[in-house]
Amino acid sequence: MFTRAAASSADTLMISAVLDEDNDEAIYQPAARVFQYEHKNPPGEQWFVSDFALSVQDIAVIEQPEVSPDRPRFFALLGAEGDVAYLSRPDRHQEMIEGAGTSNPGSKFYGQVLTLRQIGQRLYVIGIGGQIYVRKGPDDWRILTDAVLFDRQADTQQLMSAPDMDSPDFLEWWESNRLNNPASRNIIFRDIAGLSEDALYICGEVGPGAKPVLCYWDGRTLEELKVPLEEATLAGIHIESPDSVWICGREGVILHGSRARGFNPVNADTRLNLFHGFTSWRDSLLMPASVRPGGLWRLDLQSNAVSRFEPRLPKLNRLDSNPEYALGGPFFAQAFGDVIWAVADKDIFRFDGQQWERIKHPDLP
Numbered sequence: 001m002f003t004r005a006a007a008s009s010a011d012t013l014m015i016s017a018v019l020d021e022d023n024d025e026a027i028y029q030p031a032a033r034v035f036q037y038e039h040k041n042p043p044g045e046q047w048f049v050s051d052f053a054l055s056v057q058d059i060a061v062i063e064q065p066e067v068s069p070d071r072p073r074f075f076a077l078l079g080a081e082g083d084v085a086y087l088s089r090p091d092r093h094q095e096m097i098e099g100a101g102t103s104n105p106g107s108k109f110y111g112q113v114l115t116l117r118q119i120g121q122r123l124y125v126i127g128i129g130g131q132i133y134v135r136k137g138p139d140d141w142r143i144l145t146d147a148v149l150f151d152r153q154a155d156t157q158q159l160m161s162a163p164d165m166d167s168p169d170f171l172e173w174w175e176s177n178r179l180n181n182p183a184s185r186n187i188i189f190r191d192i193a194g195l196s197e198d199a200l201y202i203c204g205e206v207g208p209g210a211k212p213v214l215c216y217w218d219g220r221t222l223e224e225l226k227v228p229l230e231e232a233t234l235a236g237i238h239i240e241s242p243d244s245v246w247i248c249g250r251e252g253v254i255l256h257g258s259r260a261r262g263f264n265p266v267n268a269d270t271r272l273n274l275f276h277g278f279t280s281w282r283d284s285l286l287m288p289a290s291v292r293p294g295g296l297w298r299l300d301l302q303s304n305a306v307s308r309f310e311p312r313l314p315k316l317n318r319l320d321s322n323p324e325y326a327l328g329g330p331f332f333a334q335a336f337g338d339v340i341w342a343v344a345d346k347d348i349f350r351f352d353g354q355q356w357e358r359i360k361h362p363d364l365p
Contacts, residue, residue, distance in 0.1 A: 001017060001018055001026075001345050001346065002015050002016070002017050002343055002344070002345055002346065002348075003016050003017060003018055003027050003032075003056065003345075004016045004056055004057070004058055004059050004332070005059060005331075005332040005334075005341070005343040006059035006060055006061055006075060006332075006334070007061075007334045007336065007341045008061045008073070008074075008075065009336055010039075010336040010337060010339035011038060011039040011040045012036070012037070012038055012039070013036070013037045013039075013341055013343075013348070013350075013359075014034065014035065014036050014037075014059050014075050015034070015035050015037075015059075015343055015348070016032045016033070016034045016035075016056040016059060016077070017032065017033045017034075017035065017363075018031070018032065018033075019031050019032070019033055019051075027055065027057075028055050028080060028112070029055055030053045030054055030055050030079070030081070031051070031052075031053065031054075031055075032051070032052050032054055032055065032056040032077075033049060033050075033051050033052075034049070034050050034051075034052055034056070034059075034077065035047055035048065035049050035361070036048040036049075036075075037348070037359065039350065039359075047361075047362055052077065052079075052085060054077060054079035054080075054083055054085060055079050055080040055081065055112075056077050056078070056079060057078050057079065057080050057112065057113065057114045057115070057127075058077070058078040058114065058115050058116045059075060059076070059077055059078075059116075060075070060076050060078070060116040060117060060118065061073065061074070061075055061076075061118075062074065062075075062076050062086075062116075062118045062123060063118065064086070064088075064123070066137075066138060067086050067088050067093055067138070068086070068088030068089060068093075070089065070090075071088065071089050074086065074087055074088045074089070075087045076116060076123075078113060078114075078115070078116040078125060079113075080101060080112035080113060080114075081100065081101030081102070081103060081104045081107070081112065081113075082096055082097035082098075082099070082100025082101045082104060082107075082113055082125075082141075083095075083096055083097075084096075084097065084116065084123075084125070084141075095135075095138075095139050095141065096139075097113065097125060097133050097141040098141065099143070100112075100113050100125070100127070100131060100133065100141075101113065109152050110127075110128065110129030110130070110131050110149060110150050110152070111127060111128025111129035111131065111150065111186070111188075112127055112128050113125050113126065113127030113128070113131055113133070114126065114127040114128065114188075114189070114190060115127065115189070115190060115191060115192060117191075117192050117193065119192070119193065119194045119196070119197060119200065120194075120196055120197045121197075122134055122135060122197050123135040124144070124192050124200075125141070126189035126190070126191075126192050126202060126204075127188070127189060128150075128186070128187075128188050128189075128207070129149060129150035129152075129186060129187070129188075130147075130148035130149045130150050130185075130186075130187040130189065131143075131149070131189065132144040132145060132189065132192070132202065132217075132222075144217065144222075145217070145221075145222045147221070147222040148185070148187050148215070148222065148224075150185075150186045150187070154184075155184060155186070158177060158184060162174075162177075185206045186206065186207055187204055187205070187206055187207065187213050188204045188205050188206075188207035189202050189203070189204040189213075190203060190204040190205070190233070190234065190235050190236075191203050191204070191234070191235060191236050191237045191277065192237070193237040193238065193239050194217075194239065195239055195242060197219065198217075198218060198219030199216075199217075199218065199219075199242070200216065200217040201214065201215070201216055201237050201239065201245060201247075201259075202214070202215045202216075202217065202222075203215075203234035203235070203236075203237055203247055203249075204233070204234055204235075205232070205233040205234065210231065211230070211231060211232075212227040212229050212231070212232040212233065212234050212249070212253075213227070213234065214227050214234060214247065214255075214263065216259045223259075225259060225262075225263065226262065226263070227255070227263060228255075228263065228264060228265060229253065229255075229265065232249055232250065232251065232253045233249045233250040233251075233253075234247050234248075234249040234253065234255075235248060235249040235250065235274075235275060235276055235277060236248045236249070236275060236276060236277030236278050236287075237277075237278075238277075238278035238280070238285055240301070242258065242260075243258045243260065243261065244256070244258065245257060245258050245259075245263075246278060246285060246299070247263065248275035248276075248277065248278060248287055249274075249275060250274050250275070251272050251273075251274075251292075252270030252271050252272050252273045252275070252292075253265070253270075253275070254266040254268065254270060254275070254287075254299065254306070256304070266299075266304050266306070267304075268299075268304060268305060268306035269306060269307075270297075270306050271292060271293055272292040273287075273289035273291075273292055273293070273294065273295075273297065274289055274290050274291050274292055274294070275287045275288070275289050275297070276288050276289070276290065276331050276332065277332075277333075278299075279333050279334045279335045279340075280335060281298075281335040281338075281340060282338075283300070283301055283302065284298050284299055284300050284301055285298070285299040285301065286298055286299075286309060286333050286335060286340065287299060287333070288329060288330040288331055288332055288333040288342060289329050289330075290329050290330065290331045290344070290345075291329070293329075294329025294330075295308055295309075295312065295313060295329040295330075296308070296309040296312075296313055296329065296330060296333055296340075296342055297309060298310075311355065311356060313329070313330070313342060313349055313356060314347075314349065314356055314358055316329070316344050316346070316347050317344075317346040317347055317364070329344060330342040330343055330344040330347070330349075331343065331344065331345070337353075338351075338352070338353030339351060339352060339353065346364060348361060
């Protein structure tokens, strides 16, 4: 089962897969198979594979000349425990983010890390527990700010004072002490984007799946921005310009605005889609949605209208042999010019500007 993907061009795609797809927790276990696909290569020479002792949470295309002077642009993998594997040539290189994760020797037990991004010349990693890391140099990862870091010790002490779950006072205690108490919030950051290193947007939720969180880093302080939604998970950010920032998430959520003018929901027929992110294509933004109902969706930047991308994706393979279960759509989409990549749990598609092609994977029927 495919779990993560990234493309470096219209012809090169990398995907990760879990080795034990019957295990619901496989994505969090340190065993992954990573495939690289080269579309222009002749048949039989298109796929390359490597196994990693990582729980791959993200794949990114980065540019770091000091890591790989000859080929400074390459793929990188992020492991849940803070491992960053640079797939540079001729030699691969790996770093560990000190303090990240939950099981490595230097962990501070904030939680797993989920997302790797390059913004400007810097690399950033975000994740559970309000973690935001920035790479200052080789093997030098630092907390960007501790403003929203989860305090597990204080959280444990607070739980010890909780009334019994059967008590009529429990719900009131939970709302006042857990959901609405800043000191008790466990923030899950899911995406980070910025036009510069001093203008970063970071989104997620007070987890799991409760209140939306949107923050802005100005180079000195982290500011929490107002989100006009009581419940939502924010999953993806696209910065069109300093005054036009798009955010998407679960339950069909799309927000538009900026730090200066605030954010408002986009009034469109988004169903209850689980939108994973954005990719820019022609005069629109494309949004992959894996469920409810799922598919590849198009946001018109002029009218804010949302519709299914046409032509539609081919029918997806079922996730398992159960005929009652049908997967809704892709978790990943990325465009390069007219070309679009789309990846679902058991499918890879490439759009050449006119029609979709199903990419044959050697391990799938």
